[in-house]
Amino acid sequence: MSAADPHHSIFPEWLRKGLDGLYLLSGWAAGLFLISIFVIMLALSAGRPLGIDVPAGDDFASWAMAASAFLGLxxxxxxxxxxxxxxxxxxxxxxxRQLFEILALLIGSTAAVYFAWYAFDMNRTSWEFNDLAQGVIAxxxxxxxxxxxxxxxxxxxxxVDELVHVLFGGLPRYEKPAPDTPEEAIERAIQSGA
Structure with a gap:
């Protein structure tokens, strides 16, 4: 892969694989939390007629839903x-187009870093003050x-990874190439639910 290749990464191969692995692992974790929501909701639904109580099941399902949504981003x-x-x-x-992509990624990266910092700060504060859930299970x-x-x-x-990639001349990796055939366009629309 040459430096002129728009998909070439400026990062060393081990770092590129590590970052891609982190994103994939995060996606898998989101999927596992989604499965856990199904299991919890199934236990809650099946348990009620049988007189089986799942303590704080709604709380755990809510927490799993938030984890699934954010880990999948x-x-x-x-x-x-x-x-x-x-x-x-x-x-x-x-x-x-490259300048507009950079501007969009700069705004998006700034917002993501801002929200990530305050989410981390909220998490740290909960740890320091030992905040407890108000539900059945503390x-x-x-x-x-x-x-x-x-x-x-x-x-x-x-x-930020994508911003750096595009700043150094790479094509955005989040963009899919245009469909080659009308059938491929239809297939993509079906897969995306459009």
């Missing part, structure tokens, strides 16, 4: 599946908050 972003309004950027070409709140703050931190890393 970085993988969704890098896979090109995040909803993106590209009406303007998609009409641009060349250097102008769980320390920093534990379920890890999915929220961790997901935002990983998203911030992914966005």
């Amino acid at each position: 970085a993988h969704t972003f890098r896979s090109g599946e995040m909803i993106r309004v590209g009406l303007l950027v998609e009409r641009l070409t060349g250097r102008t 769980m320390p709140l920093w534990i379920p908050q890890i999915g929220f703050s961790g997901g935002l931190i990983i998203l911030a890393i992914a966005m």
